[in-house]
Amino acid sequence: MWAKLALKLFAREFRRGELTVISAAIALAVLTVLTLSMVTERIGQSITQKSSAFIAADRVLASAHKLDTAFITKAKEMNLQTAQMVYFDTMLFANDEMQFSSVKAASNEYPLKGELKVKSSLLGETVVAQGGPKPGNVWLSESVFYSLNIDIGAQVELGAALFNVEKVIVEEPDAPFNVFSSSRRVLINIADVAKTEVVQPGSRVNYRQLYAGDESDITSFYEWLKPQMAENQRWYGVKDRQSPISNSLNRAESFLLLAGLLGIILATVAIAVSAKRYCERQYDPVAMMKTLGGSRALIRKIYFMHLLMVCTMAVIVGLAIGYGLQEIATHYLAQSMDMELPMAGFKPWLVAISTGVICAVMFSIKPLLDLFDIPPLRVLRRNLGDRLAVSRVHLGLSALTVFLLMWLFSNNIKITLILFVSTLALIGVLFVVSKLIFGGGRKLGLKPGNSWSLAIASIQKRANVNAVQLISFSLAIKLLLFLIVLKNDMISDWQSQLPADAPNAFLVNITQNELEPVNNYLAENDILVSDFYPTIRGRVNAVNGEHVARKVSLQDNEKKDEEARSGIGRELNLTWLKNVPAQNEIIEGQWFDENAIGEASVEESMLERLDVEIGDTLTFLIGAQSFDAKITSVRKVNWATLKPNFFIILSPDVLKDFPATYISSVRIEPEQKQAFSQLLRTYPTITAIDVDNFVKQIQSTIEQVSLAIGFVLAIVVLCGALVLISQMQASLGERMQEIVILRTLGAKGRLIKNATLYEFLLLGGLAGFVAALFSDVALLIVQQQMFDLAGKLHPTIWLVGPVSGGVFVAALGYFMIARKLKQNTQGLVRALA
Known part of the structure; x- marks a missing residue:
C-alpha cells in the first residue's frame, strides 16, 4: 500500500520538477568523478605508453x-x-x-x-x-x-x-x-x-x-x-629513470589526480546543498500527510524509497552522460595528440558509483531525519521547522565521508590531508567572518529605498543561508583558482627548463688547444653555445681522513669492508669554476671567493649520499695523486635543463695543474647541421652527443600533458560553475517570495534587480578574497610537497579572486533573478504555489 503511494508521490514530484535538483546534483557527482577518472586514467596510460619509447619497452x-x-x-x-x-x-x-x-x-x-x-x-x-x-x-x-x-x-x-x-x-x-x-x-x-x-x-x-x-x-x-x-x-620503467621526462610524467599524474580530488569535493558540495534544499521543499507535504493521519513510519518508508529511486536514476544518468563526455573528450585529445588512447579499467566506474551512492546517503540522512520531525501544526504556522538544529554528529560524518572518498580516489594520504585540512580551515574562517559581517548589517545606517540598503538588509535577513552560500562560493572559487594557478606554474616551469632554443647537442673531449678555435668556429657559423666547462675524472677517496669503501669484485669473491665509510663506488666528473652556474642555486653556505683555497661545493643529493656537511673535508684521488677540499657550500641543481651539471664543483686553485678536457652544450638548427658536421671532421677527437630527438620527445610530451591538463581543468571549472548555480537555486524560492512582497509594496523592478546584483557582488567578492588567500597558502604547500616546485605566493590572485568571484557570482545571480522579474506578480504567486 505504502509503495503505491510512494510511487504516485514520486511521479507527481518528478512532473513538478521537485526532484530535479537533487537528481541533477547526484548525477553531476557521478559524471564528474567518472569523466575525470576515465579521462585522467586514459591520458596517463597513453602518455606513459608513448614515453616508454625512452627505454624502448614498457x-x-x-x-x-x-x-x-x-x-x-x-x-x-x-x-x-x-x-x-x-x-x-x-x-x-x-x-x-x-x-x-x-x-x-x-x-x-x-x-x-x-x-x-x-x-x-x-x-x-x-x-x-x-x-x-x-x-x-x-x-x-x-x-x-x-x-x-x-x-x-x-x-x-x-x-x-x-x-x-x-x-x-x-x-x-x-x-x-x-x-x-x-x-x-x-x-x-x-x-x-x-x-x-x-x-x-x-x-x-x-x-x-x-x-x-x-x-x-x-x-x-x-x-x-x-x-x-x-x-x-x-x-x-620510464618513470623510474631520473630524467626530465620522468619528472614531467610524475607531475602530470599528480596534477590529474589533484583535479579528480577537487572534482569530488565540488560534487559532494553540490549534493549536500541540493539534498537539503529538496527536503526543505517537502516540509509542507509532510506536515499535510501527518495532519491527514500519516504515521512517521509511513512517511519514512515513502521518502527512503524516493531517495533510492532518485539515487538509482541519477547514478545511471550520470554514468551515461559521464561516459559520453569522456568519449568525446578522449576522441578530441587523441586527434590532438595524434595517438590512440587506451581504454580505462573498472576503477573509474566503481569510484563513480560509490561516490554517488555514498554521497546521496550521507548527505541526505540528516535532512531526511529533519523532514520526519516536521510537526503537523506547520499547516497553520508555516515557519515551524524552518530552524532545525544542525547536528554536529552529521557534520562530522559528512566531513569524514568527504575525507574517505578523497583518500579512496587518490590513495595518497599526504595530498588528501593537505587539501582536506585547508578546506576545513577555509570553512571555519568563513563561518566566523560571515557571522561578524552579516550580524553587523543592522548597524549600517543606510537610506531606505536605496539598492545598497536593500542588498545589505537582504544579506542580514538571510544570515545563515548566506553564510552557507558564502562557504560554497568560496570553496568553489578556491578550488578553481588553485588548479588554474598550479597548471600555469607547472607549464611555466616546464617551458623554462626546455625553452624553444634549448641545447640539442653536447661537445665533449675538447682539449685546451682546441678550445679557442672551436669557440671561434661556432661563433662564425652563428651556432648558439653555452659556457665551456673543464672536466676531469676523480674519485672521493676519504671523508675527514676516513677512507670510504671501494667497490669490490664479486667475480673474484671479494668481500665488502663493512667498517669502511660508504662512498660513491665510481669516479665522478669534477670541474672548477669561479662563478655559480646559472642552473644552480646555493641553498647553504657560501660560494668561493677570489681567495678561495681548497674548497668544494656539493650538490644536495650527493651531500646526503656521502653523509657529510659543510665544514667536512673530502679527499679526492685522480690517477695516483690525491688532494683535499673543504665543503663550503651546498647547491640545488636543476637537472632538467639540458646543460652540463656536476655533483661536485671545486675552487679554481685545486685542479689548475691537472690536464683537463672541456664540455659545452650547443643549439644546432637544421640549416647548421652541415657546418656542425664539418667541425667534427676537422676535430675528430671531439665527441658530439646529439640529444635533439630527446628534446623533441620531452617537448612533445609536455605539450600533450599541457593539453590534457587544460581539458581536465575545463571539466573542473564547469563543475564549479554548476555548484554555484545549484547553491543559488537553493535560495531562489525565498527570493521569489521577497520579490512578490516588494512588488506588492510598490518597489520598482530596477530597484530589485540592482539590490540583487549588489548582494551577489558583495557575497562573490568576499568569497573570492578569502578563497584567494587560502588557495595561495595551499598552493605554497602543495607545490613544495607534491610537485617539487619552488613554492611562491601569487599576489595577483588576491586581486583576481575578489574581482572574478564578485563578477561571476553577481552576473549569475542577476541572470537567474532577471528571468523571474520578467513575470508579472500574479505569475510569480502561481509559481510559488
Whole structure:
C-alpha cells in the first residue's frame, strides 16, 4: 500500500520538477568523478605508453651479469613481447684508425617501443628501420665515421670479428642521456657477440631484457619474477629513470589526480546543498500527510524509497552522460595528440558509483531525519521547522565521508590531508567572518529605498543561508583558482627548463688547444653555445681522513669492508669554476671567493649520499695523486635543463695543474647541421652527443600533458560553475517570495534587480578574497610537497579572486533573478504555489 503511494508521490514530484535538483546534483557527482577518472586514467596510460619509447619497452630488467633466458620464455608464455640486449665498451678498428666505442648488441625484436632511425649514407634521408642489423653487419653513429675516416660499405674490426658497415644510426629510442658517456655508438646483432670474443669472464658488461605488453600481464609477470631476482638486478620503467621526462610524467599524474580530488569535493558540495534544499521543499507535504493521519513510519518508508529511486536514476544518468563526455573528450585529445588512447579499467566506474551512492546517503540522512520531525501544526504556522538544529554528529560524518572518498580516489594520504585540512580551515574562517559581517548589517545606517540598503538588509535577513552560500562560493572559487594557478606554474616551469632554443647537442673531449678555435668556429657559423666547462675524472677517496669503501669484485669473491665509510663506488666528473652556474642555486653556505683555497661545493643529493656537511673535508684521488677540499657550500641543481651539471664543483686553485678536457652544450638548427658536421671532421677527437630527438620527445610530451591538463581543468571549472548555480537555486524560492512582497509594496523592478546584483557582488567578492588567500597558502604547500616546485605566493590572485568571484557570482545571480522579474506578480504567486 505504502509503495503505491510512494510511487504516485514520486511521479507527481518528478512532473513538478521537485526532484530535479537533487537528481541533477547526484548525477553531476557521478559524471564528474567518472569523466575525470576515465579521462585522467586514459591520458596517463597513453602518455606513459608513448614515453616508454625512452627505454624502448614498457619495462626493463637490467643486470651486470648474464640474465636467465627462462625469464624470456616465461614472459612469452604470459603474452609479453621480449627483446634482449648486451652493452659493452671496446675498441673499433678500421684501416690504421681506431676508436673507443660503446657497443649495443640487440636481438631482432629490438626496439619494442619507439623507433630506430637510420640513414643509408651520411648524406642520405632518415628512415625508420624495420628491425636491427643482421648478423655480420654493423650500424654506426655518424661521429664514428668521422673518427675512423670511413664510409658505408667499409669493414671494421670489433674484437676478433670483421663487420660490414651498413647503416648510419640517427636516433635510438633508448639512447642513454649522459653527456659524459661516449657518443661513439655501435649497434650489432646479439648473435655476433660470441664471435667478437670481447666478452670474457670479468669483462664489464651490462645485460638488458626488454618487456612490453598489457599492464596487467606485466604486473603478473613481475609478481612471478620478483622472488627470483638477484640483488644486482634492477626492474624499472620510464618513470623510474631520473630524467626530465620522468619528472614531467610524475607531475602530470599528480596534477590529474589533484583535479579528480577537487572534482569530488565540488560534487559532494553540490549534493549536500541540493539534498537539503529538496527536503526543505517537502516540509509542507509532510506536515499535510501527518495532519491527514500519516504515521512517521509511513512517511519514512515513502521518502527512503524516493531517495533510492532518485539515487538509482541519477547514478545511471550520470554514468551515461559521464561516459559520453569522456568519449568525446578522449576522441578530441587523441586527434590532438595524434595517438590512440587506451581504454580505462573498472576503477573509474566503481569510484563513480560509490561516490554517488555514498554521497546521496550521507548527505541526505540528516535532512531526511529533519523532514520526519516536521510537526503537523506547520499547516497553520508555516515557519515551524524552518530552524532545525544542525547536528554536529552529521557534520562530522559528512566531513569524514568527504575525507574517505578523497583518500579512496587518490590513495595518497599526504595530498588528501593537505587539501582536506585547508578546506576545513577555509570553512571555519568563513563561518566566523560571515557571522561578524552579516550580524553587523543592522548597524549600517543606510537610506531606505536605496539598492545598497536593500542588498545589505537582504544579506542580514538571510544570515545563515548566506553564510552557507558564502562557504560554497568560496570553496568553489578556491578550488578553481588553485588548479588554474598550479597548471600555469607547472607549464611555466616546464617551458623554462626546455625553452624553444634549448641545447640539442653536447661537445665533449675538447682539449685546451682546441678550445679557442672551436669557440671561434661556432661563433662564425652563428651556432648558439653555452659556457665551456673543464672536466676531469676523480674519485672521493676519504671523508675527514676516513677512507670510504671501494667497490669490490664479486667475480673474484671479494668481500665488502663493512667498517669502511660508504662512498660513491665510481669516479665522478669534477670541474672548477669561479662563478655559480646559472642552473644552480646555493641553498647553504657560501660560494668561493677570489681567495678561495681548497674548497668544494656539493650538490644536495650527493651531500646526503656521502653523509657529510659543510665544514667536512673530502679527499679526492685522480690517477695516483690525491688532494683535499673543504665543503663550503651546498647547491640545488636543476637537472632538467639540458646543460652540463656536476655533483661536485671545486675552487679554481685545486685542479689548475691537472690536464683537463672541456664540455659545452650547443643549439644546432637544421640549416647548421652541415657546418656542425664539418667541425667534427676537422676535430675528430671531439665527441658530439646529439640529444635533439630527446628534446623533441620531452617537448612533445609536455605539450600533450599541457593539453590534457587544460581539458581536465575545463571539466573542473564547469563543475564549479554548476555548484554555484545549484547553491543559488537553493535560495531562489525565498527570493521569489521577497520579490512578490516588494512588488506588492510598490518597489520598482530596477530597484530589485540592482539590490540583487549588489548582494551577489558583495557575497562573490568576499568569497573570492578569502578563497584567494587560502588557495595561495595551499598552493605554497602543495607545490613544495607534491610537485617539487619552488613554492611562491601569487599576489595577483588576491586581486583576481575578489574581482572574478564578485563578477561571476553577481552576473549569475542577476541572470537567474532577471528571468523571474520578467513575470508579472500574479505569475510569480502561481509559481510559488
